[in-house]
Amino acid sequence: xxxFQFQPPTLRTQASSQVWAQLLETIAEIGFEWRKQKxxxxxxxxxxxxxxxxxxxxxxxxxxxxRSQAYWLAALVLATIALAVYLFFVMFVPEKF
Numbered sequence: 516x517x518x519f520q521f522q523p524p525t526l527r528t529q530a531s532s533q534v535w536a537q538l539l540e541t542i543a544e545i546g547f548e549w550r551k552q553k554x555x556x557x558x559x560x561x562x563x564x565x566x567x568x569x570x571x572x573x574x575x576x577x578x579x580x581x582r583s584q585a586y587w588l589a590a591l592v593l594a595t596i597a598l599a600v601y602l603f604f605v606m607f608v609p610e611k612f
Contacts, residue, residue: 561597565589 565586572592573585580588604611 561593565593568593 569582569586569589572589573580573582576585
């Protein structure tokens with residue numbers, strides 16, 4: 516079986532080289548901003564925790580809910596907890612926001 520290997524297109528014109536340079540600059544800027552912003556990391560950790568929490572919800576409910584409903588229910592619980600924590604901090608530390 517032959518594996519597919521990505522080969523970037525050749526840069527033939529001045530306009531296409533400028534587009535590629537701008538694209539690489541945008542990707543680098545996203546990489547630098549990612550270190551400052553923690554929201555994507557928190558979302559990823561929340562989704563990973565959902566992978567742990569959803570089977571627990573599914574096991575607790577038995578055959579009453581499907582597996583996909585258990586995952587959405589666990590995600591709803593995580594979103595509710597995250598919103599409660601956010602509102603707690605907004606109420607008690609308002610000068611930060």
